[in-house]
Amino acid sequence: MFYIYCPYCKEHREEEEFHPRGQAHLLRPEDPENTSDEEWGDYLFFRDNPRGIHHEMWVHSVGCRKFFNITRNTVTYEILETYPMGEQPTITAETERVRKEQGVQAADGGWQTVGARPENKALNEETSS
Amino acid sequence: MSDVKEFQSRPTDTSRAESPLEWSLHEQKSLPHASNPGVILSEKPFMGQLILRGGAIVMDEAVREVMDMALPAKPLAVVSDDSGERSIQWLSPDEWLVIVPGGEEFELEQKLRQSLGQAHFSIVNVSGGQTLMSLKGSRAREVLMKSISYDVHPHAFPVGKGVSTTFAKATIIVRRTQEDGWELILRRSFADYCYRWLLDASREYGVSVTR
Numbered sequence: 001m002f003y004i005y006c007p008y009c010k011e012h013r014e015e016e017e018f019h020p021r022g023q024a025h026l027l028r029p030e031d032p033e034n035t036s037d038e039e040w041g042d043y044l045f046f047r048d049n050p051r052g053i054h055h056e057m058w059v060h061s062v063g064c065r066k067f068f069n070i071t072r073n074t075v076t077y078e079i080l081e082t083y084p085m086g087e088q089p090t091i092t093a094e095t096e097r098v099r100k101e102q103g104v105q106a107a108d109g110g111w112q113t114v115g116a117r118p119e120n121k122a123l124n125e126e127t128s129s
Numbered sequence: 130m131s132d133v134k135e136f137q138s139r140p141t142d143t144s145r146a147e148s149p150l151e152w153s154l155h156e157q158k159s160l161p162h163a164s165n166p167g168v169i170l171s172e173k174p175f176m177g178q179l180i181l182r183g184g185a186i187v188m189d190e191a192v193r194e195v196m197d198m199a200l201p202a203k204p205l206a207v208v209s210d211d212s213g214e215r216s217i218q219w220l221s222p223d224e225w226l227v228i229v230p231g232g233e234e235f236e237l238e239q240k241l242r243q244s245l246g247q248a249h250f251s252i253v254n255v256s257g258g259q260t261l262m263s264l265k266g267s268r269a270r271e272v273l274m275k276s277i278s279y280d281v282h283p284h285a286f287p288v289g290k291g292v293s294t295t296f297a298k299a300t301i302i303v304r305r306t307q308e309d310g311w312e313l314i315l316r317r318s319f320a321d322y323c324y325r326w327l328l329d330a331s332r333e334y335g336v337s338v339t340r
């Protein structure tokens with residue numbers, strides 16, 4: 001079970017109250033009439049499936065019924081941050097790569113923003129190495 | 130003034146109104162009545178309930194003017210007036226639930242519409258769609274602990290808080306408006322199910338249902 005911080009209710013809630021709604025930050029092509037079939041097909045049907053950091057849209061469907069974004073590690077299932085619609089993530093695959101190159105443990109750096117901090121920190125460190 | 134057509138949804142003639150729990154309570158030939166109940170359930174039927182949506186600032190001004198109350202300033206907060214009969218609950222950043230004694234809601238809706246004028250807002254009368262259930266008694270909290278995953282410990286759930294959450298797979302609103310009890314807001318179509326669940330969950334503590 002995830003324990004997810006809703007940026008609107010401003011507290012952690014059980015996963016049961018939420019629904020995932022796919023990849024976040026998708027932009028509809030501004031000029032559909034002059035968009036190629038391939039671009040339109042990409043927009044409609046094709047989604048990223050990264051190994052590692054992923055930005056997803058979720059909805060707090062039983063609570064405040066607002067949509068928001070989650071930055072999640074698809075390998076470890078860590079939720080690194082949650083943020084309201086219209087905002088940009090502070091943690092991305094790029095920031096994680098830089099952190100790793102500088103020799104900073106991702107398990108420490110990842111928690112600088114709001115998100116679910118697992119009770120078992122040892123478990124977390126194991127997966128991040 | 131908005132152009133929305135308003136109508137009085139509460140029958141003013143002799144038509145009989147039935148609360149969402151009418152059938153459930155009627156089906157039980159005699160209501161549970163434990164000698165020393167740990168849990169006391171009672172429906173507060175026919176309350177006036179409005180859903181307000183819009184910007185917090187304009188809505189707050191209108192509510193102050195019409196109801197002499199302020200919108201709850203924090204997420205998950207419920208505020209009540211001095212009599213405890215009228216309340217406003219935060220449901221989301223642009224949505225609030227107003228509960229008033231039955232019969233007041235239509236006039237309140239009209240006054241709010243007048244006060245809000247051409248602002249961007251919506252008011253929906255949901256009085257017929259849901260009902261209030263009061264849950265009291267020394268073991269009331271234990272019944273909630275069995276039924277919802279939300280933390281109902283007094284540290285996490287003080288008086289003046291209300292949340293919309295899952296209750297035995299259904300969706301309900303749980304709120305604490307007073308020290309000694311809880312209020313559950315049940316959707317009409319889930320009311321019978323939730324009521325039966327509550328009876329079952331309360332049985333081991335001794336339960337009384339009052340009308």
Ligand SMILES: [Zn+2]
Pocket residue numbers: 006007008009010060063064065066
């Ligand atoms: Zn929420």
